Amino acid sequence: MLTLGMNYSQMHDSSACLVRDGELVFAVAEERISRVKHDARFPQSAIRACLDFARIKPEQLDEVCFGWQVPGAAFRHDLKCYASGKMPATYTNGLNSTLYFLSMWHQGGGARRFTQIFGTTKARMRFVDHHLAHALSAYSYSGFDDAAVVVMDGRGAREATSLWHGRDGRIEHVLTIPFPDSIGYFYSEFTEYLGFQRNSDEWKVMGLAPYGKPGVDLRAFIEPEAAPYEVHARKLVANGAAPFQEMVRLFGPRRVPESEIDERHKDVAYAVQDACELAMMSVVKMAIEKTKSRNLCLAGGVALNSKANGKIAASGLIDKIFVQPAASDDGVALGAALAPYLDKGGRLPMKVMRHAYLGPDFDDQPIESALRTYKLKYTRLSDAAVSAAELLSNGKILGWFQGRMEFGPRALGSRSILADPRDPEMNAKVNNAVKFREWWRPFAPSLKKEAAGEFLESASDSPFMILTAQVRPEKRAVIPAVTHVDGSARPQTVEKDVNPLYWRLIDEFGRRTGVPVIMNTSFNLRGEAIVHTPTDALRTFFSSGMDALVIGSFLVEK
Numbered sequence: 001m002l003t004l005g006m007n008y009s010q011m012h013d014s015s016a017c018l019v020r021d022g023e024l025v026f027a028v029a030e031e032r033i034s035r036v037k038h039d040a041r042f043p044q045s046a047i048r049a050c051l052d053f054a055r056i057k058p059e060q061l062d063e064v065c066f067g068w069q070v071p072g073a074a075f076r077h078d079l080k081c082y083a084s085g086k087m088p089a090t091y092t093n094g095l096n097s098t099l100y101f102l103s104m105w106h107q108g109g110g111a112r113r114f115t116q117i118f119g120t121t122k123a124r125m126r127f128v129d130h131h132l133a134h135a136l137s138a139y140s141y142s143g144f145d146d147a148a149v150v151v152m153d154g155r156g157a158r159e160a161t162s163l164w165h166g167r168d169g170r171i172e173h174v175l176t177i178p179f180p181d182s183i184g185y186f187y188s189e190f191t192e193y194l195g196f197q198r199n200s201d202e203w204k205v206m207g208l209a210p211y212g213k214p215g216v217d218l219r220a221f222i223e224p225e226a227a228p229y230e231v232h233a234r235k236l237v238a239n240g241a242a243p244f245q246e247m248v249r250l251f252g253p254r255r256v257p258e259s260e261i262d263e264r265h266k267d268v269a270y271a272v273q274d275a276c277e278l279a280m281m282s283v284v285k286m287a288i289e290k291t292k293s294r295n296l297c298l299a300g301g302v303a304l305n306s307k308a309n310g311k312i313a314a315s316g317l318i319d320k321i322f323v324q325p326a327a328s329d330d331g332v333a334l335g336a337a338l339a340p341y342l343d344k345g346g347r348l349p350m351k352v353m354r355h356a357y358l359g360p361d362f363d364d365q366p367i368e369s370a371l372r373t374y375k376l377k378y379t380r381l382s383d384a385a386v387s388a389a390e391l392l393s394n395g396k397i398l399g400w401f402q403g404r405m406e407f408g409p410r411a412l413g414s415r416s417i418l419a420d421p422r423d424p425e426m427n428a429k430v431n432n433a434v435k436f437r438e439w440w441r442p443f444a445p446s447l448k449k450e451a452a453g454e455f456l457e458s459a460s461d462s463p464f465m466i467l468t469a470q471v472r473p474e475k476r477a478v479i480p481a482v483t484h485v486d487g488s489a490r491p492q493t494v495e496k497d498v499n500p501l502y503w504r505l506i507d508e509f510g511r512r513t514g515v516p517v518i519m520n521t522s523f524n525l526r527g528e529a530i531v532h533t534p535t536d537a538l539r540t541f542f543s544s545g546m547d548a549l550v551i552g553s554f555l556v557e558k
C-alpha cells in the first residue's frame, strides 16, 4: 500500500510524506523547498519531492491522507465558541472564521487542489482528525507497545489537548480538551505580546525564560495546575480595537519587535514558561492515571518545548518518553499517512523512529556541478569527518552539508553549522557572525551517545534535540558555549550505527580535544528556512561569517 500523508490546514508548516507498506520512505516540509519559512500553502513541492524520491506517479497512490478535518469542522466549532462566549464574537473573528472556511471548502480541504495539480487518481482521499494524526505520529514511531499519548497544540478543528491510549498497535481516544482552552494558544499569544512571531518564535520565549525571575502572576490567563488546566481565552485574545488589552493593563505595553529586552519581558517569559511546564505536567499526570501506562508519547506544537519535555522526562513520573521530532504540524503528515492501517480492525506498522533523516539527498555529482557553476575554489577531501574535526578543533565555524535532510525543526548533522563548544566566546561568535540571532538563545550540543553520561545528568537517549537535560556541574565550564544560563542543554545523542559519518566527526573531534561534543545549530540564517539544496548551502555560506563549508566530499574555504 502506498499512502501519501500531508499537513495542509493553511495555518502553518505544510508538509508531505510517503509511506510504503508501513515503512516511512520520505518526508519534507514545504518551507524547505519553497524557502518560505513555515509555509502554509498547499504542499505541492513537498508532494512532488515525495513522488520523485520514490519514483512513483500520482496514479499509483492508494491513499491520500490529510492531517486535518473536513472543511466546516473548524467553522462549526468556532461558531459554538462565539455563541457560548468562550471567544469574543467580534466582527474580525467572525470574518476570519468565515473566510477560512470558504477557502478550505473551495479547495475541498486540499483534495481538489491535489487533483488539479497531480491529475485524477484512484487514491482514496481521507481527512484524519488533526489530533488523531498527531497522536499516531507519536505512538506508532515510539517503539512502545503500551503508551499514554498526549497531544497538545494551538488547535485542531476543535481540539486543543487530547489524551490517547496506544496498545498493541491500536489507539483509543481517552479525552479531549477543546479549543480555546489551549496551552499552545496561551503560549502563542504571549509570544506575540513579547514582540515575537506566533507559531514560530515560541522557543525564543523559552530561551529567554531562565533570565527572568518569579513574581509575574498569570492567574488571570491560566490555571496551570488545575486538573485539567484552564486557559481563560477571552483574556488572551488580541482584539482588533485593543490588542492584548488585559496583558497591557497588567504588565505594560506590548514589546515592539526587535526592541531591547528589559527585565519585565524576561519575567513575563519566565512566568509563561513556568505555567506551560506546570500545565504539561498536570496533563501528563492525568494521562498516566487514565491509561495506567508509564511510557509517554508526546506530539503537537507544545511538545517542541524541550525544556518542559526534559522536566517531564526527569520527573520520575514516567519510565520512557518518545517525543516525535516533527512535533508541530509538519509531523501530522506522518500520522495521517498511517490512518489507513487502522481500517477494519487493522494495526499500525509500529516502526521505531531512530532518526529524522527522511528528506532529499544530494550526492557529489550535483554538489560538484553547483560548485563549478558558481566558479568556486574547492578541494576534494579523502575523509570529510577527519577534515571537519580538524577545522573545528582549530576554532573554525563550519557549514556541514551531508546526506538526507532532516525532517522537523532541528538540524541533526545533515544541514548543520558546527563549532567548538569549549570556547566561551563561541556562542557570541556564531550568533554575531553566522546566525545574526538573539543573544539569549542557546546553542545545542551533539555528543557521542557513549559520552552522554559523562556530560549530562539525564537524557542519555536524546536523538532529536527535543529534551533538555542538566549539564553536570563539573562539565559546564568544559562546554560553556552549549550550556545555557541555568545549566541546561538541549542535547543530541549521536549513535554510531544511525549516523556513522556524523558520529565519526564527533569522535575525531574528541580525539583531538578530549571532548567528544560539538556545537550544532541549524544551517540557516536568522528567519530563513534550513538549507535544502547545495545552492542554498553555498548562498548561506557566503552570506555569513562561516569559515569553511564541508559539503559532500568537498571543502570550500574563505
Ligand SMILES: [Fe+2]
Pocket (backbone or CB within 6 Å): 130, 134, 153, 154, 155, 156, 300, 301, 328, 329
Ligand atoms: Fe497541531
